[in-house]
Amino acid sequence: MAKLLVCIDGSAYADNLCTNAAWVAKQINASIDLLHVLRRPSDYQAPTDHTGLMGFEARSNLLEELTKVDEERGRLDQEKGKIILEHGAKILQKAGIETINLVHRRGSLVETIQEFEDSVEMIFMGKRGEHANINSVFLGSNLEKVARALHKPLFIVSSIIRPIKRFLIAYDGKDSVRKAINFITDQPLLDKGLECHLLVVERAKGDIETSEAVQKLEKVGFKTTLRVEQNSHADQVIASYVVENEIDLLITGAYSHSRMHSLLLGSTTASLIKACKVPLLLFR
């Protein structure tokens, strides 16, 4: 049985995250690992004292004091984590998921997800973490890091949640988006018969070959619409296409550029995640 990894925190996306994951789990018949990652104690802000005084037993007293602070916060975080996990599990159960595995870990989110990556089919994350404003245009710092580090499909949940009637594949002909097409043609994730939009944004006419992709999608029964545009700002074109055509799910390949490249030019994928209000399925 395939497994989905759902990374949950106290953010506003938590409920949508579970609802989306439950839907996918039922579609492809998967179990769910619900993961909550606690901060490391060293990430806590410690109390400060600028006296510059080295009193008696300066070292052990300081250690004692820092430990006490971390201990209190750690305990609170643990309790909160438990509540978050239980809440998520309740939503999943209500949605009819039977096999739910709660995973409560401590450490860096990216490293923790990497540990689990190999054994799961797909990873779910909210667009932003709990400390970020839901209306903010910035991405959660964790999401960006995870998106770059992972090799499995990443389902990015947004604040919009509705049944998927039509989905859009942003096609650039690269390996990662081919993988995406293979996935949705092979797996029962999206019901064959749904409306599929294939949007190609190329710099010059004929840059990207599409016939193979269209054939593949039509062969399994998706009602495929192809649109080809010439524009150098792929992210803007895709975002407005999503709105105009009431797309419910955006599927795309991710971060095919090197980090250096994206740092200098601005990554299309990162700005897509920012610009589109619908859930996004990212393939590597």
Add this chain to the structure above:
Amino acid sequence: MLSLSLSYMKRNWLGNIRNDILAGMVVALALIPEAIAFSIIAGVDPKVGLYASFCIAIVIAFIGGRSGMISAATGAMALVMVLLVKEHGLEYLLAATILTGVLQIIAGFFRLGSLMRFVSRSVVTGFVNALAILIFMAQLPEFKGAGIQMYGMVALGLAIIYIFPRFTKAVPSPLISIITITAISIYFGMDLRTVGDMGELPSTLPIFLLPDIPLNLDTLRIIFPYSLTLMAVGLLESLMTATIVDDLTDTSSNKNRECMGQGVANIVSGFFGGMAGCAMIGQSVINIKSGGRGRLSTLFAGLFLLFLLLVLGDWVRQIPMAALVAVMIMVSIGTFSWSSFGNLRTHPKTSSLVMITTVIVVVITHDLAMGVFVGVLTSALFFARRVSRLLKIESHLSENAEERTYKVYGQVFFASAGIFSDSFDFKEVVQNITIDVSGAHFWDLSAVGALDKVVMKFRREGTIVHLLGMNKASATIVDRLAVYDKPNALELMPKH
């Protein structure tokens, strides 16, 4: 690669900007009196220690292995170089500092940092206590021939240091103490020795200079022993401090990178007219206490230190030594592990003995490296003795009284080999002897030799010996080393 370095930047440099800068300032203020005091201990101008602190702090901020740790001119290192400075002068000290750096880089390259695991907790406590005692003792000459004014000012300085934090924790109390003492002494025109009397203070940025020494073997012969000790002391204190900061912040550090970082920092310090230094336990604790966590705190401590000196040089000159002595007494009190007195009663006697031995050796020789060496040696001996007791030999006679079986359990090595061979009864007359060593471990030549001796002795008495259950590790060492199972066994055996 860049993604790595970006998160690295965030974690090490930019994750804690406000606190790092504030903590760096607190540390810089505390570094000035210490650097001056340690220069005076070493017998050089205050500027040598101050340049060293500046160079080392800045270099370590970038290449050290432990973020948030403060390195500068230290008392431990200053104590080592006293004789070198007295006999050969400053230029030789600078050369020795550079050579120390080279040796530390080599040590880091060969991962000698991992040797730290042989330094037990008791030795670390001994080191720290000895350091505190030496720093305190180094202050005593300041009182020699001084009048009542000196005692009074030191007492007042200490009182301010310890009482002021009760009113506010926003300002470093040692700074307040220094300012107050200086103001009083200037106002009343007291006849107190000042920092300016102790030698030259920095008036410019440090300048790159090659040490003015003959480059020959004689020079090397003079500086090498000092550099070797400096290397050991510097790495020891740095790695101990790194462990302390690891514990305090609940994070980990790269010890070998720290070794190499200390090396580069000392080389830079030597070329810019500074003395050798290392990580500082006290300052690092102050940094963490003030909220410093990142590399920015270390960098800022160095930069702010230099800024203060260049801007306030004329004022620093007028600080009475009494104020510095008060600060250094605070440092020694804060460094000393007072709980080790209480622990004498509760800790194992051997641990206490190791700690006390380390302290005594250091206080007598003024050489922290020697103290640690003796401490490690003592703890190793105690450990060997304790493990040698993990040996038990049982025996029983078969019902027909013709065969005796010895069962050996535990560790057989040099310290327990004697106990091992004494446990067999050679006077008893039996036809067969079985030695079951399946529960034993033979560690070294002495163990193998002892087993050989036992087997040979039984054979010479006409007893047939069976060995049972040599476990693998024992078997390899016995296979390679033992003689009893070789054809010419008896000739190979030393006659007894």
